[in-house]
Amino acid sequence: MKLLLLLLFLYAVTAKRVELDWNLQYKNVNADGLFERRVISINNEWPPLPVELNVNDILVIHLQNNLNEVTVIHAHGINQNNGTNHMDGAGMVTQCPIPANHNFTYEFPVTQAGTFWIHSHYKVQYMDGLRVPLVVRDIHEPFHWDEDQIISLSDWYHQDSYTNLEQYMNHDNIEGVEPIPQSGLINDHVNSTISFKPNKTYRLRFLNMAGIATFNVYLDGHDMQVIEVDGIPTQPTRTGLIYLAAGQRVSVLVKTKSTTDLNYILHANMNPAMFDYIPDGLKLSK
Structure with a gap:
């Protein structure tokens, strides 16, 4: 029992709550130098900044949809097996899409280390630029490197x-x-x-x-x-x-x-x- 309490205490100490405010809006960019087109930006930035966490962190994304279309986001490769399947972000499967000019908060623990990404999961919307690398680090990983x-x-x-x-x-x-x-x-x-x-x-x-x-x-x-x-x-x-x-x-x-x-x-x-x-x-x- 004491060991269990100690493990729970260590989990609480090492995990932190990472909160992000994402405002989705359109932006014109010329990514390939050949043609300017409209993309979906996050906080008027494109490409959006990667999301970087430590294992067992709780990720919270306050999503404001300022597009003229519905949207959802999905953490690709992250298991939502902690009672958070409603946070999986698969449009019309685990979640109704977020209407235009509405908001939704995603919140779930991230218990896997590795390389993942977050992207729109409504039709093929992520191909309009709504996609972000997600990196989850673990100090106990068996491999050594100087930088990543x-x-x-x-x-x-x-x-x-x-x-x-x-x-x-x-x-x-x-x-x-x-x-x-x-x-x-x-x-x-x-x-x-x-x-x-x-x-x-x-x-x-x-x-x-x-x-x-x-x-x-x-x-x-x-x-x-x-x-x-x-x-x-x-x-x-x-x-x-x-x-x-x-x-x-x-x-x-x-x-x-x-x-x-x-x-x-x-x-x-x-x-x-x-x-x-x-x-x-x-x-x-x-």
């Missing part, structure tokens, strides 16, 4: 998600051809730079937040050691390339070189097999 980096991958459309969905579901689209993106993004940009220090071990947290695209990822001149897949720790496995389907997350450890005289390219290449055709101008490699 969040690296999001996504496909990018110049049309809004509802236009793409309407074209896809149209009765004239008898072959079910899916919409093809105009660009691929790393950390929501086309020319991202990731800084490394020499003789350091980095944990790279890759998230595929795309709607359709899958990515082949490799780093010139470096091997990668996989230590997590979809929020689950793995036996360390060395590889030169990782493959991420939409929604997947993979963490790898990378040991940097001892010198800084060279730059190395991080490749995140969209797999053409996922597309019905390759339009002119689409760059599959990054």
Whole structure:
């Protein structure tokens, strides 16, 4: 009994309540440098800031929907098995969507460590930019690294998600051809730079937040050691390339070189097999 009380006390001491105020509103951005379009921003910021927690924290998101459409958000990969299934955010499944100009508060404990993401779960709305990396750290993780980096991958459309969905579901689209993106993004940009220090071990947290695209990822001149897949720790496995389907997350450890005289390219290449055709101008490699 004393041990149980001690464990409960330690849980209460280590866990904290993380409260976020999210105001959803539209914003125009030109993420790929080719076309400006409307996205869904959080507090007028896009891309939105990642959410970073420690295991056993309680996440509270006060969501104000200032869009002209309904919305919900879902913590992808987080188990809502603590009596919080109504906080799962699956529209018309576990929750009625939040109407325009209304608000809702999400609150649930986060008991899993790893790499996750939060995104809209209403139709294909997250492809309009309502998606955020979620990282949950645990001081007792079995692996060691000096620093970590969040690296999001996504496909990018110049049309809004509802236009793409309407074209896809149209009765004239008898072959079910899916919409093809105009660009691929790393950390929501086309020319991202990731800084490394020499003789350091980095944990790279890759998230595929795309709607359709899958990515082949490799780093010139470096091997990668996989230590997590979809929020689950793995036996360390060395590889030169990782493959991420939409929604997947993979963490790898990378040991940097001892010198800084060279730059190395991080490749995140969209797999053409996922597309019905390759339009002119689409760059599959990054």
